[in-house]
Amino acid sequence: MDATMINPFITATKNVLETMAFISCKPGKPFVKKEDIARGDVTGVIGITGAANGTIAITFEEACILQIVSNMFGEKMTKIDHEVADAVGELTNMISGQARKELEALGKLFDAAIPSVVSGKGHTITHYTDGPKIAIPFKTEDGGFLIEVCLEKTVD
């Protein structure tokens, strides 16, 4: 998967977190992730279909997501409960929407399903296809998160 497929996810993520949570994040170097174990404590997963089929997962460290959701609600969140999990789902939805908008500008059309959320230390992330998992790590002042993009084939 080339950078033109990855960059829309980086831009989308920065845009969503800055606009909805007033949080800036720094992307690190993308890598191929081999294992299914999540690096974070709560993960949003969304299926996409179209130019290629696959899944996008966004997994957050606890401190990071608590700060993000606290900012979104204007209220201090102290643990990963159903409200925080719900917010992870909606963040996943927004990031997928923004990324798909940018991919459209490159002539690649995608539709997305409704996101689901998994949480707990060391949970696994199930991608719907067995293509390579391209992971993009991000850092914020309050910890990190990771985006995984897994598509069944190269998009042409």
Next chain:
Amino acid sequence: MDTSIKVLVVDDFATMRRILKNILKQLGFTNITEADDGTSAFEELKKNNFDLIISDWNMPKMTGLELLKRVRSDDALKEIPFLMVTAEAQKQNVIEAVQAGVSNYVVKPFTAEAISEKLQKILG
């Protein structure tokens, strides 16, 4: 802008309903009802008189676009202003919503100012 009007906020995620309600309250709206998909929203609309619908697009059971079409083809509801607030930002989405009679369109993520501006345009 008359903030005493009755508003229906429709989204399948409680997070988004909460954010929209926070913004509406800041703007002075107090009469806000929530629904979590198009089907329950339509039931609400049949029970009570609403003056504004703010709806998501991508929801289970009935999508926001289907809700919009139902509202616009219902004699009792068709005049209600309908603001779509959605992560669906591709050109085709906007065209479909406009063709279905949407009053205005906000793409997620959004600022409170963006919502306020669109409401000013719709409600005057």
